[in-house]
Amino acid sequence: MKRFETITAALAASAIAAAPGIASACAMCGLSPGDHAGHAYNTSVLFMLAGPYVTFGLIGGLILFLWHRAKRTERVETELSGAKR
Secondary structure (H helix, E strand, O other): HHHHHHHHHHHHHHHHHHHHHHHHOOOOOOOOOOHHHHHHHHHHHHHHHHHHHHHHHHHHHHHHHHHHHHHHHHHHHHHHHHHHO
C-alpha cells in the first residue's frame, strides 16, 4: 500500500510540474508585465489589509470619545453640586 501512495504522489507532482498554469501559487504569476489587473489586485489587497485597522481605530476612537465625555460630564456635575452647597 505504501508503494501505491508513493507512485500516486509522484504522478501528482509530475502532473503539476508539467502544467505550470495549475502550479502558479498567486494571481500575479500568470499576468503579463504592465497589466492593469496587477495594479487592481495590489490595490484590493491593500484595502483588505487596511479594513481591520480602520474598523478597530474607529471603535477605539468612539470608546475614547465616550469615555472623555463621561469624565467631563462627571467633573461638571461635581463642580455644580459643590457650588450649590
